[in-house]
Amino acid sequence: MGAPKQKWTQEEEAALKAGVVKHGAGKWRTILKDPEFSTVLYLRSNVDLKDKWRNMSVMANGWGSRDKARVALKRIHQVPKQDENATASASVAVQSDEETVDAMPAEISADMQQTLQISGPKRCTSLVNNHVLESVCATVIAIHACRLDNLIMEAIAGLKEPGGSNKTTIGTYIEEQFWAPPDFKRLLSAKLKTLTANGKLIKFAIAVWQGAVVGGACY
Amino acid sequence: MGAPKQKWTQEEEAALKAGVVKHGAGKWRTILKDPEFSTVLYLRSNVDLKDKWRNMSVMANGWGSRDKARVALKRIHQVPKQDENATASASVAVQSDEETVDAMPAEISADMQQTLQISGPKRCTSLVNNHVLESVCATVIAIHACRLDNLIMEAIAGLKEPGGSNKTTIGTYIEEQFWAPPDFKRLLSAKLKTLTANGKLIKFAIAVWQGAVVGGACY
DNA sequence: CGTTAGGGGTAGGGTTGG
């Protein structure tokens, strides 16, 4: 193929770091021309230096936020194993998968109000998305949100439910616009868990009421 | 763990094949954005598509073209970039890219047909209910539900929320159709409590999610 | 023009979990 993929050697990385120390980050061409480094970096272009520095920086400081979450999860993991199998998760559900939530505080409804502001818009660039949602929805979402993470965020934002949205609602919202794989519910559960773990979502316990048994009677 | 390894479904594989036929192998992002496939492949990233295509190709020609490619490269490799270093490497390239496109898995054209049906979005029926409620609702409810008890039952039944309805939603539902006294919220809370106490309602704790604050950034 | 920043994309080698 065009580029046989030259893995960066330790010497090259060292030279790049030294070059940045000497000339500053961003002075790629300058570093390349410096005889002190050109003997090591002669195979690289200024763009290569820029890209490599970008990669190195990602690893160094932020840990790439994605990896951080994954690692954090790995630590926490190990313990649970609470399956959650319950394959035919038909329409019942509701109670069991939310067992992680502590007994609901009776006065929740009190705090409910304050959540109103947070959950409100906060739109950013995606404002457009939410408007278009009304009409062209499927296409637009497909463009801006290719992965489940984004879909969940879009769903919650689009649903605009004052207190937040529960798993069933989020799932239905997504399924209305896309084909859903058989294990979608499980996937969604897992995603919600990780998004909560890495701080992208906040999980609340709220109280809901259901009519007591009573067959089909209309109250 | 967070990401439970999403196995590829038949629908997804079919969509991928169709996408490759339409846009070509290597046009992963393009395939992903195509509304014809995005409804099926929305859970996948362009990299996922690439990886899956690689795996499928491996399976197709028994030999694992992946390994074959690697071996072939090792032979050709070694030739160092002869000079060209002085100029930006940006504009060169181009030549060898096109002819290297992998032969697609052999049986593709066979399964092509089945991919056609799966694309469109699928609407849910439940929307109807909510619309009807908007119009006829008020009258009907007024007849059958004179007391708050009944109103609450009507609200919960009318809302038809899969997991049950929370207080805010119930309250809003009622307020939309009737004048509400200033202390309505308090009243509602009390009623919900007694209805729960005497077994007419069942109270659950469920989890809901909200977007995390996070300065402006939308995920 | 040339260079850089930065977003985005693809290929291919490597890793890992089921």
Add this chain to the structure above:
DNA sequence: TCCAACCCTACCCCTAAC
């Protein structure tokens, strides 16, 4: 053990800005 799914990294492309 094996391999499908996934991750990591190198390279490429583009555009805006200077």
